[in-house]
Amino acid sequence: MIREVAWRLFAGEYNDSRKELSDGGDRSPSYVLTPLGAKVNRLLVSGVLTDIENLGTETEPHFRARVSDPTGIFHVYAGQYQPLAAAAIAKIAPPAFVMVVGKARTYTTEQGNVYANVRPERIRVVNAAIRDYWVLECCRFLRKRLDLARAAHGLEAPTRESLQKLGCSPAAAEGLEAALQEYGKVDLSRYTAMLVEGLRYLLPEHRERAERPVEEPAAPTAEAEEKVLGILTALDTDGKGAAWDALLAAMAKAGMEASDLEATIDVLLDRGAIYEPVLGRIKRI
Amino acid sequence: MYGGHPPRATCSRVEASAPSSLDNPGQDPNRPKEKGSKMATNEMDSHVKEIAKALGNRVPEQEIARELENYVSVYRVSVDTAKRSIVKKHGGDPAGLLKAAGKTVQELRAGDNAVSLLARVVYVDRRTVNVPDGAKEILSGILGDNSGTVPFTAWEASGLELAKGDVVRIANAYTKEYRGRVEVHLGARAVITREPPEALPFQPRAPATGGAPVPATVSEIREGVGLVTLTARVLQVEPKGVTVDGATKTVHHGLLADATGRVQFTAWKDYGLAAGDALRIEGGLVKTFRGLPQVSFDERARVERLTESDLPGLEQLSQSPRAWIEDLAERGGAVDVTLRGIVVDVKEGSGLIHRCPECKRVLVKDSCRLHGVVKGVPDLRVKAVLDDGSGALSAIFDRELTEALLQKTLEQCLEQAREAMSVEVIRDAVTDALVAQPIEVRGNVTSDEYGLMLMVQEARVLRVDVQEEARAMLGELEESS
Secondary structure: OOOOOEEEOOHHHHOOOOEEEEOOOOOOOEEEEOOOOOEEOEEEEEEEEEEEEEOOOOOOOOEEEEEEEOOEEEEEEEOOOOHHHHHHHHOOOOOEEEEEEEEEEEEEOOOOOEEEEEEEEEEEEOOHHHHHHHHHHHHHHHHHHHHHHHHHHOOOOOOHHHHHHOOOOHHHHHHHHHHHHHHOOOOOHHHHHHHHHHHHHOOHHHHHHHOOOOOOOOOOOHHHHHHHHHHHHHHOOOOOOEEHHHHHHHHHHOOOOHHHHHHHHHHHHHHOOEEOOOOOEEEEO | OOOOOOOHHHHHHHHHHHHHHHHOOOOOOOOOOOOOOOOOHHHHHHHHHHHHHHOOOOOOHHHHHHHHHHHHHHOOOOHHHHHHHHHHHOOOOHHHHHHHHOEOHHHOOOOOOOEEEEEEEEEEEEEEEEEOOEEEEEEEEEEEEOOEEEEEEEOOOOOOOOOOOOEEEEEEEEEEEEOOEEEEEEOOOOEEEEEOHHHOOOOOOOOOOOOOOEEOOHHHOOOOOOEEEEEEEEEEEEEEEEEEOOEEEEEEEEEEEEOOEEEEEEEOOOOOOOOOOEEEEEEEEEEEEOOEEEEEEOOOOEEEEEOOOOOOOHHHHHOOOEOOHHHHHHHOOEEEEEEEEEEEEEOOOOEEEEEOOOOOOEOEOOEEOOOEEOOOEEEEEEEEEEEOOOOEEEEEEOHHHHHHHHOOOHHHHHHHHHHHOOOHHHHHHHHHHHOOOEEEEEEEEEEEOOEEEEEEEEEEEOOOOHHHHHHHHHHHHHHHO
């Protein structure tokens, strides 16, 4: 079997993915399909590892790590099936520049929302120069995908064959065709902006903008915490915890922003007031 | 290629169609039974004649033809099986059929339990190996025919005399795979008969390709292309002695290049070639040699020296071209290319290893697969996975490169492993040095069913002026918007 390539792509594009493709069979590989047609089985990620949480136990750890790049955050999960990476994560003290090679996976909530995440095979602490080189590689490949997507949008009815005539490789044509079916003609300006953001991040003349800290949410208030805990209890009807989406919806109704909710949840998780029994569900202790 | 028998290509096509219809018996119940396995009359005729001959012409050809048709079209067994069954049924010896049932070396696939083959012994060596119930004498070496070469091991060697140059007909051998390469094993069931050398005439040209040469650039040269017409410059060439049919012959081996890449060549005639010559070769034959496509030509090809050509100069062509792994995968390997990528993994068997003193195979638990428990010779190597964003390949670093990478000699590594009481420390050091590292490497890329493999000749840490490229790309984007 030929080894799957490790895609270079930004969190911004990856996290927009809503579709996981599989040929069916148990052992056949699955692919996360991005709106620009990247068919990702494996990906190479670099950025700042900002925090690590152990969702498991001391003896059977299951780590969730966040890796931030110029466009967003990769969610990296490592448990018993990623022993090499889990052992490595346990030794990293955030914040640190890391490079992660991992498998692309999605998680679907009960409401049907899909979240793309990464199951790491290897994770290493790297220096800023390597992280920068990764950003540059992401820009090169994103630009290529954007050019092809733009050309495809110009076609009346883009098919694999017509895309190959535009200069797509057979694999790229297949991914792009699938993406056009799944997502339609997506707004490319969003990804052009990501590309520009990535390039500026590398340039000192734009550094002020690039180094702008990832928007720090305002410190959560005790009032917000009470509110979240109250709603959590109300939503946890079956003892399995509250679904993240339901919580998000309920808090929006109560007038709380998603970013504030996330910050509050983080504080509560840190304090041990709540935990995540399974991915995507929050429960009071 | 086997004297008066039908060409191989015809046989193998028929053989291939029969098992595939057997694989999916329930695929289309409405399909007429004859479809898919109908043979052209002349192919059928040659099989019938062969069966008749194996039966000493005791059975009328008409009857054989009817039976063969029945086996192949109604019962849909492979042609081979059908022929054997018919001969057996009439009390004959199916060994008389082996001529047509044989495979060429190139057609061998791993995992075949009954292989027949007509081949020449290219190299053979007798030795004793340690097996669980004591010492055992075996013969091992290399077999070859006009399609390629294959390593072999004869496990029942007592009384078996094989010498270099012998032409042998082998029946009931089995094949296995070792490191991505097919090997032929001769076990207790194998039948080996010696044939006169004329049974396998030397032919540098494969018989089944046929047709007119197709025009090709160097990057279009890959296995199975057959005859090509090519315009390229000689980068290097040197004479090499080879033994053909017991006689020594001088061939001229080297590298050809055009703007698309480079390829190895073998000239079977002395054209007086020199580095820098621009050539037009009409009717060069593409073959695979040690996992790399190669062009060979002799007096049957038209070789013309060009005084004027559009080819880039020698100096420009001598630079190792940058390549993407995706393109190499499609081409099936390339000679002397430069790749840029990031090491994403270091595999088992990297670091400090021990090799068999006889065959250089890597020992597993102090034991060689072929020679049993031996005293291993220490060595250093790295099997890394290099990924350039378009594809991935295995990159093999030899001892010298590994020493440079670790900045330690083999002796120092042995000492370090002794202190740690484990060779794992060396592999860990290799992993630390390589994983997540962008590198530029140069070497030959070969391909097999496991993918591509790069034998690294030169490696260096990749340093790219990230700002300069980012600035240029940003400028282009702003211009186009």
